[in-house]
Amino acid sequence: MSTKVTYEEYELVAALRQKDDQAFSYLYDHYTAALHGVIKQIVGDAELANDVLQEAFVNIWRRIDTYDETKGRLFTWMLNIARNAAIDKTRSKGFQQSQRQLSITDGEMIQISVRPGIDDYGLKRMIHKLKDEQRLLIDLSYFQGYTHEQIATALHIPLGTVKTRIRSALTQLRALLS
Amino acid sequence: MNVKEYISSGVVESYVLGLLSEPEKQEFEAICAQYPEVLAARTAFELALEEQLMQDAIQPPSHLKQQVLERLSSPGQESKDVYEEDRAPVRRIGVWKWVAAASLLLLAGAAYLAFTANSRYENLRAENEGLRKQLNESSGQLAQLQSEVDALAKPGMKLASLKGTVIAPEAQVTIFWDTTSASKDVYLMVNNLPQPASDKQYQLWALLDGQPIDLGVFDTNLTQRRLMVKMKNVQNAQAFAITLEPKGGSVNPTLDSMYVMGSL
Numbered sequence: 406m407s408t409k410v411t412y413e414e415y416e417l418v419a420a421l422r423q424k425d426d427q428a429f430s431y432l433y434d435h436y437t438a439a440l441h442g443v444i445k446q447i448v449g450d451a452e453l454a455n456d457v458l459q460e461a462f463v464n465i466w467r468r469i470d471t472y473d474e475t476k477g478r479l480f481t482w483m484l485n486i487a488r489n490a491a492i493d494k495t496r497s498k499g500f501q502q503s504q505r506q507l508s509i510t511d512g513e514m515i516q517i518s519v520r521p522g523i524d525d526y527g528l529k530r531m532i533h534k535l536k537d538e539q540r541l542l543i544d545l546s547y548f549q550g551y552t553h554e555q556i557a558t559a560l561h562i563p564l565g566t567v568k569t570r571i572r573s574a575l576t577q578l579r580a581l582l583s
Numbered sequence: 584m585n586v587k588e589y590i591s592s593g594v595v596e597s598y599v600l601g602l603l604s605e606p607e608k609q610e611f612e613a614i615c616a617q618y619p620e621v622l623a624a625r626t627a628f629e630l631a632l633e634e635q636l637m638q639d640a641i642q643p644p645s646h647l648k649q650q651v652l653e654r655l656s657s658p659g660q661e662s663k664d665v666y667e668e669d670r671a672p673v674r675r676i677g678v679w680k681w682v683a684a685a686s687l688l689l690l691a692g693a694a695y696l697a698f699t700a701n702s703r704y705e706n707l708r709a710e711n712e713g714l715r716k717q718l719n720e721s722s723g724q725l726a727q728l729q730s731e732v733d734a735l736a737k738p739g740m741k742l743a744s745l746k747g748t749v750i751a752p753e754a755q756v757t758i759f760w761d762t763t764s765a766s767k768d769v770y771l772m773v774n775n776l777p778q779p780a781s782d783k784q785y786q787l788w789a790l791l792d793g794q795p796i797d798l799g800v801f802d803t804n805l806t807q808r809r810l811m812v813k814m815k816n817v818q819n820a821q822a823f824a825i826t827l828e829p830k831g832g833s834v835n836p837t838l839d840s841m842y843v844m845g846s847l
Binding site for chain 1 (some may be wrong): 591626647654
């Protein structure tokens with residue numbers, strides 16, 4: 406990229422829909438680190454995170470036509486694609502076997518320690534400022550992709566309570582962000 | 584609808600982070616289209632989140648971009664997985680979860696067994712300790728009795744039976760005097776003596792030509808545990824007597840508190 410092009414978001418989306426390579430290159434350069442960070446926090450492993458990041462960008466490219474700007478910003482849409490790809494990866498058989506030790510010791514349990522390079526930036530760093538219980542709920546729902554029902558069953562908490570507590574944790578997260 | 588309450592309920596963040604169920608999502612989108620404040624709140628959170636994640640990011644290795652571009656330009660290597668942004672991931676509780684749960688149960692069971700085994704062991708150990716103490720005590724008492732019986736059985740052992748006086752007609756004490764040994768040991772056996780006041784002690788006297796000789800004080804609780812108590816020795820005596828004296832004994836016997844007396 407010899408010439409540095411910048412886009413307004415609507416311009417970028419329009420160019421991407423035109424399958425403009427330069428726009429995609431910009432999209433990748435601009436957002437890869439942010440998405441990579443979130444993916445890494447979900448899968449933990451650096452190699453796997455790279456695989457998932459590739460998957461995510463391939464899907465962003467292919468599915469740009471389904472992006473609906475009335476439902477949210479481009480970044481939000483990409484973030485959700487990246488998160489879903491990462492969680493799908495953690496559900497795969499290979500992942501579960503290679504990571505099972507990890508998931509027994511600190512996956513389903515409350516993560517007491519902060520893993521360097523994984524938990525000390527971005528959203529994970531933010532949620533470490535929350536109470537243990539709130540952190541656990543956000544970890545299980547956002548980073549591990551469990552449904553509210555599964556969390557309710559696993560923690561023996563009523564479904565309504567799970568929902569209320571997750572939402573209350575999220576409003577605190579918003580306060581931390583702004 | 585109370586818009587403020589709705590906005591601060593956490594539903595906005597849940598939507599943006601992809602944590603709403605499909606019906607909840609549709610409801611939120613409808614409300615968002617209807618209420619500009621909700622839309623504004625959504626956009627504000629999206630921007631805050633984006634800003635945070637953009638500045639707090641981790642660069643992947645630089646060769647990755649080339650790989651992505653290559654994949655995009657070679658349709659043969661298409662990914663089978665298509666990740667839709669609007670499909671909430673549902674995580675199955677896989678077999679390893681059950682294995683983990685079973686392991687935890689097993690671990691808990693083992694821990695319980697270990698705990699009960701350990702407390703049983705502790706109990707047995709304490710019991711054993713108690714029995715050993717008891718045995719030591721009994722052995723000591725037995726040895727004591729044995730030596731007393733041996734002393735009694737000595738050929739030259741003389742015996743004086745002290746009878747109760749008027750102040751204690753029921754009292755009775757037996758004195759054994761080993762006259763053959765050089766030391767002339769004196770032993771005392773209480774058959775019956777009233778329990779003295781706590782500030783008093785019984786004192787044994789030998790009587791020779793009308794003169795009392797102090798043979799020492801003794802505690803009745805000691806005489807309860809032993810058959811005999813060894814007193815001070817005396818070379819010559821015609822009779823023995825016991826008086827009740829202030830604790831520690833007296834130089835001269837208090838004659839009006841004489842409890843028993845008897846001659847050889």
